[in-house]
Amino acid sequence: MAVVETLEVLSPGPLTTVQDRGRFGYGRYGVAPSGAVDFFSLRIGNLLVNNPEGEACLEITVLGLKVRALTDLVIAITGADLQPHLNEEPLKMWHSHFLRKADTLSFRGPRSGCRAYLALGGGISLSPIMESKSTNLFSRFGGLEGRALKGGDILSSDSPHLYLKARGRAVDQRWIPSYPKNWALRFAFGPQDDHFTEEGKRAFLHSSFEVTPQSDRTGVRLAGPVLQTKPGMEDSIISEGVISGTIQVPGDGQPIIILAETVTGGYRKIATVITADLPLLGQIKPGDTVHFQEVSVDEALQALREAEAIIERIRGGLRDESIDLDR
Amino acid sequence: MLYENPVYRIMGDRSILVELGDEISLTVNQRVRELFLTLDRHRIEGVVETIPCYRSLHIIYDPLKITLPTLQDRIKGLRRTMNGAQIPKPRTLKIPVIYGGEYGPDLLWVARYHKISPEEVIRLHTGSTYQVYMIGFAAGYAYMGTVPEALVTPRRKTPRTIVPKGSVGIGQKQTGVYPVESPGGWQIIGRTPLKLFDPTRLPPTPLEMGDLVRFFPIREEEMAHWQS
Numbered sequence: 295m296a297v298v299e300t301l302e303v304l305s306p307g308p309l310t311t312v313q314d315r316g317r318f319g320y321g322r323y324g325v326a327p328s329g330a331v332d333f334f335s336l337r338i339g340n341l342l343v344n345n346p347e348g349e350a351c352l353e354i355t356v357l358g359l360k361v362r363a364l365t366d367l368v369i370a371i372t373g374a375d376l377q378p379h380l381n382e383e384p385l386k387m388w389h390s391h392f393l394r395k396a397d398t399l400s401f402r403g404p405r406s407g408c409r410a411y412l413a414l415g416g417g418i419s420l421s422p423i424m425e426s427k428s429t430n431l432f433s434r435f436g437g438l439e440g441r442a443l444k445g446g447d448i449l450s451s452d453s454p455h456l457y458l459k460a461r462g463r464a465v466d467q468r469w470i471p472s473y474p475k476n477w478a479l480r481f482a483f484g485p486q487d488d489h490f491t492e493e494g495k496r497a498f499l500h501s502s503f504e505v506t507p508q509s510d511r512t513g514v515r516l517a518g519p520v521l522q523t524k525p526g527m528e529d530s531i532i533s534e535g536v537i538s539g540t541i542q543v544p545g546d547g548q549p550i551i552i553l554a555e556t557v558t559g560g561y562r563k564i565a566t567v568i569t570a571d572l573p574l575l576g577q578i579k580p581g582d583t584v585h586f587q588e589v590s591v592d593e594a595l596q597a598l599r600e601a602e603a604i605i606e607r608i609r610g611g612l613r614d615e616s617i618d619l620d621r
Numbered sequence: 622m623l624y625e626n627p628v629y630r631i632m633g634d635r636s637i638l639v640e641l642g643d644e645i646s647l648t649v650n651q652r653v654r655e656l657f658l659t660l661d662r663h664r665i666e667g668v669v670e671t672i673p674c675y676r677s678l679h680i681i682y683d684p685l686k687i688t689l690p691t692l693q694d695r696i697k698g699l700r701r702t703m704n705g706a707q708i709p710k711p712r713t714l715k716i717p718v719i720y721g722g723e724y725g726p727d728l729l730w731v732a733r734y735h736k737i738s739p740e741e742v743i744r745l746h747t748g749s750t751y752q753v754y755m756i757g758f759a760a761g762y763a764y765m766g767t768v769p770e771a772l773v774t775p776r777r778k779t780p781r782t783i784v785p786k787g788s789v790g791i792g793q794k795q796t797g798v799y800p801v802e803s804p805g806g807w808q809i810i811g812r813t814p815l816k817l818f819d820p821t822r823l824p825p826t827p828l829e830m831g832d833l834v835r836f837f838p839i840r841e842e843e844m845a846h847w848q849s
Contacts, residue, residue, distance in 0.1 A: 324763075325760045424825065432759055432760075433818065433820070486630070533755065534640075536679075539633055558672070569684070594684075
């Protein structure tokens with residue numbers, strides 16, 4: 295396996311980081327999972343370029359990334375439509391493309407969604423830390439020196455030339471998600487819904503919440519009616535485990551959907567977004583609105599099976615195409 | 622109070638909190654540790670990871686591999702076999718601290734708040750053995766308690782935007798070390814040259830939930846010795 299320099303960062307945009315599927319199993323040391331917020335798009339991007347589906351990609355937030363190819367390689371862009379361009383030409387998303395050495399790739403701004411994923415054939419060559427290449431911005435490790443990308447950074451890949459035949463592949467249109475401005479998120483109540491008044495729970499169920507500009511990789515922060523707790527409840531609870539998708543409610547009664555940058559928290563949690571809907575959290579942006587739909591644990595499980603079945607069908611479709619390519 | 626039977630708090634479709642009591646106490650925390658170590662020994666197929674906290678164990682599982690009722694049955698079964706006997710004694714770690722000066726900018730404030738001398742603050746802080754109740758908030762961040770009554774100090778009114786790595790602080794009844802530079806609201810009384818989070822090592826932090834910790838004072842000149 296040869297490590298080859300593949301991309302030079304000309305402009306990093308406000309926040310571009312290296313993320314893979316995440317860092318699991320180290321929560322007991324306080325180590326957060328990190329990883330791509332929209333891991334559906336990460337997985338599909340990797341499948342398009344023939345990588346293992348959990349490989350590291352660039353997670354591009356809203357706009358601004360510009361990179362130059364340092365060698366011939368194959369790439370795919372999934373997730374938010376940030377108007378990707380190859381040199382001066384608009385580039386199709388959810389397709390794999392051939393980049394010639396010296397080509398530039400730029401992202402001109404959001405048309406829909408919040409985070410785009412750039413997958414490179416051959417992945418991103420970095421030593422995994424605790425089994426993951428994901429960037430942990432708070433504790434400053436993983437990815438590129440634990441930080442966001444900056445101008446002049448060089449990314450390398452493992453044997454990118456071996457992936458060139460994966461060019462020209464596409465995800466069937468029917469599997470490509472659309473990113474609305476008004477989101478419906480499915481959830482199950484708990485673990486502390488019993489701390490809220492009936493009125494507080496009703497407000498949660500029937501209101502529309504606005505996504506605030508303070509939202510980031512740590513959480514989607516919402517503004518709406520105050521979710522009232524029962525009389526006598528303190529603002530905080532004894533710190534305990536949290537998981538991405540958990541909706542915690544601090545003393546001000548405004549919910550925050552926790553993402554994957556922490557493992558514990560000291561606020562009560564009214565509900566938790568189901569696993570099947572977690573990738574959507576990566577595409578919600580400030581100014582969007584969110585409302586919540588209650589489902590049972592069985593319905594949540596069924597939704598997760600369906601989400602995995604879609605990935606299986608995409609994988610199958612791409613496999614058929616690569617057989618064609620090999621001929 | 623330790624509950625007679627655990628409360629299973631369901632958090633979404635892939636995690637539960639097994640809550641064993643309603644307070645921060647050694648008794649409850651030791652039972653959490655016992656369950657945590659028991660689950661580590663008897664790996665349950667489908668359990669992704671377990672994270673011990675003050676009074677509950679967080680269990681994350683793969684719902685495509687194990688159902689919630691099966692998981693709860695397995696936990697109940699294991700709890701019946703637990704008698705505390707197989708639980709290893711906690712280790713004791715000694716953490717060197719340079720108290721006061723630029724390393725402990727709030728030492729004088731804490732002393733004045735309690736109307737005692739800075740030396741007395743150091744004596745009280747180094748005179749107790751602390752238990753690591755949990756590691757959380759950030760990588761390697763150990764919540765330790767409890768500080769002697771005479772040293773219980775409120776958090777700063779305005780949190781600092783930057784607390785240097787290794788800073789030793791007091792926040793109410795808790796004490797702890799900031800493992801990486803970060804914002805923080807605890808009263809900073811000193812700094813340790815020990816690395817409490819090193820992502821290149823496994824485990825990345827020398828502390829584990831259940832460990833006992835003692836702090837001892839060192840002089841600035843000794844810093845380099847402890848950094849190695």
